[in-house]
Amino acid sequence: MPEGHSIHRLAHTFAAIGDDLRPRASSPQGRFAASAAVIDGQHLRRTWAWGKHLFLDYALAGDHIVHVHLGLYGSWRFVGTDAFVAPSHVGAPRLAYEHLGEKVERVAGAWQPPEPRPTVRLRLEFPHGIADLSGPARCELIDDGEVDAILNRLGPDPLRADCDGEDFVRAARSSRRPIGQLVMDQSVVAGPGNIYRAECLFRTGISPWRPGERVSVDRLRALYADLCTTMSAGVREGRIVTIEPADILDPLPDPEAGRFYVYHRDQRACVRCGHRIVAEDMAGRRLFRCPGCQH
DNA sequence: GTTTGATGTCGAC
DNA sequence: TCGACCTCAAACG
Numbered sequence: 353m354p355e356g357h358s359i360h361r362l363a364h365t366f367a368a369i370g371d372d373l374r375p376r377a378s379s380p381q382g383r384f385a386a387s388a389a390v391i392d393g394q395h396l397r398r399t400w401a402w403g404k405h406l407f408l409d410y411a412l413a414g415d416h417i418v419h420v421h422l423g424l425y426g427s428w429r430f431v432g433t434d435a436f437v438a439p440s441h442v443g444a445p446r447l448a449y450e451h452l453g454e455k456v457e458r459v460a461g462a463w464q465p466p467e468p469r470p471t472v473r474l475r476l477e478f479p480h481g482i483a484d485l486s487g488p489a490r491c492e493l494i495d496d497g498e499v500d501a502i503l504n505r506l507g508p509d510p511l512r513a514d515c516d517g518e519d520f521v522r523a524a525r526s527s528r529r530p531i532g533q534l535v536m537d538q539s540v541v542a543g544p545g546n547i548y549r550a551e552c553l554f555r556t557g558i559s560p561w562r563p564g565e566r567v568s569v570d571r572l573r574a575l576y577a578d579l580c581t582t583m584s585a586g587v588r589e590g591r592i593v594t595i596e597p598a599d600i601l602d603p604l605p606d607p608e609a610g611r612f613y614v615y616h617r618d619q620r621a622c623v624r625c626g627h628r629i630v631a632e633d634m635a636g637r638r639l640f641r642c643p644g645c646q647h
Numbered sequence: 648g649t650t651t652g653a654t655g656t657c658g659a660c
Numbered sequence: 661t662c663g664a665c666c667t668c669a670a671a672c673g
Contacts, residue, residue, distance in 0.1 A: 423669050
């Protein structure tokens with residue numbers, strides 16, 4: 353579930369918890385137990401994101417950075433008192449701890465953390481709440497050199513001000529692979545996933561099957577700019593909404609309307625041109641597009 | 648009760 | 661190109 357906007361939102365959430373953090377760390381599931389013992393109670397100096405990668409920098413002698421990649425179904429769950437950040441669940445659409453009820457989670461005063469699910473890889477316990485990580489594809493303690501190795505494999509992140517969209521334009525222009533594959537390639541541009549791919553290619557009118565070398569520089573710049581716009585909105589709102597208000601049909605013809613132009617909208621009529629949205633396979637992932645609007 | 652799928656990535660053929 | 665993997669709610673019987 354998580355595309356880059358979710359990971360940046362997580363970094364903001366950790367920043368909102370405080371700036372002198374020394375969370376207790378544990379691994380109820382056990383697979384991160386040895387590393388959790390190393391960072392337990394240590395100063396969590398900063399949390400930041402690049403694409404879909406989350407980094408928790410610890411102020412420890414030597415290099416200690418927790419690197420987390422949620423993969424397809426990892427998630428972070430935040431639960432605590434009113435003094436903690438709002439309860440949230442970032443990642444795979446699940447309702448962990450739902451049975452506890454929000455009132456129990458939010459009571460002020462004495463704080464009893466909920467029993468972790470047995471699959472929680474890493475629990476960070478703060479004075480007023482907990483952050484539980486479940487199901488990540490990667491959760492590892494690494495050093496600065498390994499961080500550099502990861503960043504070297506990643507293209508520019510549209511959500512980072514220190515990234516340059518021209519790097520994306522250059523990489524795309526020099527490839528014969530379809531632009532739909534390039535937008536999903538994290539070494540070309542870091543952060544977009546299947547939804548932003550489908551939606552931004554629709555919004556810029558580009559066919560996902562067009563080879564990168566045959567997409568004009570202007571259209572590639574427009575595409576990168578649109579990734580910036582829509583993903584920034586995703587960070588703010590906590591969910592992906594890419595459809596413009598003017599394109600939301602009123603009255604709504606179906607409950608799925610009002611969020612996406614093409615993602616998961618195969619067989620339905622395009623709100624712009626009326627063509628039937630198609631779903632097809634591209635390199636093993638479902639691809640959605642409008643044959644009438646994208647060329 | 649069992650199967651399926653999901654906003655992802657890697658490595659072996 | 662294919663399967664494996666990290667997890668669990670929804671869909672299917």
